[in-house]
Amino acid sequence: MRYISTRGAAPELSFGEAMMTGLARDGGLYVPQVVPVMTHDQIAALAGKSYEDIAFAVMQPYLGGFFGDDEFKGLIAKSYSGFNHAARAPLVQLAPNHFLLELFHGPTLAFKDFAMQLIGQMMQAALDKTGERITIVGATSGDTGSAAMEAFRGLANVEVFILYPHGRVSPVQRRQMTTPTEPNVHALAIDGDFDDAQAHVKAMFNDFDFRDGVRLAGVNSINWARVLAQVVYYFSSALSLGAPHRAVDFTVPTGNFGDIFAGSIARKMGLPINRLVIATNQNDILDRALRTGTHYTNGVKPSISPSMDIQVSSNFERALFDAYGRDGAAISDLMAQMATGGFTLSQGAFHTLRESFASGRCDEPETLSTIAQTYARTGEILCPHSAVGVHVAQAHLGAAPMITLATAHPAKFPDAVETAMGSRPALPPHLADLMERPERVTRLPNDLKAIQSLIRERIAQR
Numbered sequence: 319m320r321y322i323s324t325r326g327a328a329p330e331l332s333f334g335e336a337m338m339t340g341l342a343r344d345g346g347l348y349v350p351q352v353v354p355v356m357t358h359d360q361i362a363a364l365a366g367k368s369y370e371d372i373a374f375a376v377m378q379p380y381l382g383g384f385f386g387d388d389e390f391k392g393l394i395a396k397s398y399s400g401f402n403h404a405a406r407a408p409l410v411q412l413a414p415n416h417f418l419l420e421l422f423h424g425p426t427l428a429f430k431d432f433a434m435q436l437i438g439q440m441m442q443a444a445l446d447k448t449g450e451r452i453t454i455v456g457a458t459s460g461d462t463g464s465a466a467m468e469a470f471r472g473l474a475n476v477e478v479f480i481l482y483p484h485g486r487v488s489p490v491q492r493r494q495m496t497t498p499t500e501p502n503v504h505a506l507a508i509d510g511d512f513d514d515a516q517a518h519v520k521a522m523f524n525d526f527d528f529r530d531g532v533r534l535a536g537v538n539s540i541n542w543a544r545v546l547a548q549v550v551y552y553f554s555s556a557l558s559l560g561a562p563h564r565a566v567d568f569t570v571p572t573g574n575f576g577d578i579f580a581g582s583i584a585r586k587m588g589l590p591i592n593r594l595v596i597a598t599n600q601n602d603i604l605d606r607a608l609r610t611g612t613h614y615t616n617g618v619k620p621s622i623s624p625s626m627d628i629q630v631s632s633n634f635e636r637a638l639f640d641a642y643g644r645d646g647a648a649i650s651d652l653m654a655q656m657a658t659g660g661f662t663l664s665q666g667a668f669h670t671l672r673e674s675f676a677s678g679r680c681d682e683p684e685t686l687s688t689i690a691q692t693y694a695r696t697g698e699i700l701c702p703h704s705a706v707g708v709h710v711a712q713a714h715l716g717a718a719p720m721i722t723l724a725t726a727h728p729a730k731f732p733d734a735v736e737t738a739m740g741s742r743p744a745l746p747p748h749l750a751d752l753m754e755r756p757e758r759v760t761r762l763p764n765d766l767k768a769i770q771s772l773i774r775e776r777i778a779q780r
């Protein structure tokens with residue numbers, strides 16, 4: 319199994335190399351050269367199996383032997399042992415044909431734990447073999463940062479720097495990043511928005527002196543291994559509802575397009591998925607692109623679902639690569655146009671994307687009313703991101719069972735939940751004293767050079 323860049327001008331890599339590299343050296347994202355297909359019988363044989371067994375079957379074909387089978391099974395087992403639900407990703411029912419996939423039972427209470435715990439185990443195993451040290455720099459709209467710190471804190475050969483937009487994450491999200499005490503994890507509050515933070519991370523990868531000097535590695539969803547880990551719960555949930563004998567639909571609260579892109583990979587692998595619905599908040603560039611064929615940014619408007627306050631969705635590049643017939647030069651050209659605000663999709667690409675994805679948006683009042691209504695009808699408390707998903711899913715219910723992804727625990731966003739339904743959800747016991755723990759954070763201007771010199775200094779001190 320080889321991995322190629324969406325911009326067509328970086329070397330082909332193995333799974334292990336693609337995982338440790340993150341962003342390709344031509345600025346592109348790695349994707350598998352061929353998506354392995356599972357037969358109907360192979361999928362049917364997974365019915366009733368544990369999450370871990372399904373994870374092994376789905377991901378093993380992508381490894382190209384980078385980990386032995388027993389070693390990989392051990393890494394999967396360790397990754398999910400800290401989750402506080404035996405099913406790992408349980409389904410609950412919201413309405414006659416509508417189900418919620420609860421992806422918030424991991425240690426930091428968001429779906430990011432599914433991929434980050436596994437990538438933490440896999441990177442550690444790879445580094446143990448070579449004795450190498452790496453520096454992880456990641457941008458977060460709130461949940462990736464804490465999930466990465468949780469996965470890498472205390473490791474001897476990894477230094478982790480997380481850039482988050484100052485003042486634009488929830489207090490619980492912020493504290494999850496500023497309260498770990500291990501000296502190898504660093505929270506950096508940037509005076510900018512998520513798109514700025516993500517652009518700085520990409521710029522660091524494109525600065526080869528810096529990249530090679532600090533041995534930069536990435537854990538944002540530009541990292542293929544993260545997308546891969548997220549393919550698993552599409553299988554586990556669809557199997558629970560009768561796949562492959564019947565098809566299902568999914569609605570996915572979307573920001574950087576990593577999670578829903580994983581769903582499109584599951585479908586390419588043979589899982590019968592009818593519709594994949596992109597749900598956006600008021601930052602609706604993807605919904606507009608799918609309705610109009612024009613992909614233009616118009617500035618991030620902070621919302622009550624902050625993890626989706628994104629206008630430049632990195633992983634959309636992977637979907638564009640397929641929609642443009644895997645033409646790396648065409649993708650390079652589109653991404654250059656992003657620097658001046660956006661681009662218009664070709665007719666062919668627009669058609670392909672609309673065949674692959676449906677979409678909808680949910681504004682702020684609709685988010686609040688969905689939280690209140692869902693609680694009244696079912697007793698389920700939704701986080702605001704999951705509420706965006708449920709609202710959009712309700713407009714797309716059809717003959718097949720609809721599965722909406724619940725991407726975070728409501729207690730991460732107590733203010734929004736309280737506004738919607740009048741009471742504050744409690745944090746689970748392992749985080750009960752979070753609001754009392756001392757914080758450690760460095761505030762930085764929205765300036766690449768300042769961020770790079772701080773990272774260099776901190777590494778030199780260690």
Ligand SMILES: *Cc1c(COP(=O)(O)O)cnc(C)c1O
Nearest residue numbers: 461573574575576577625725726
């Ligand atoms: C990251 C995140 C999203 C968006 O997921 P993408 O893979 O970036 O599209 C949605 N909801 C929550 C709670 C998140 O943390």
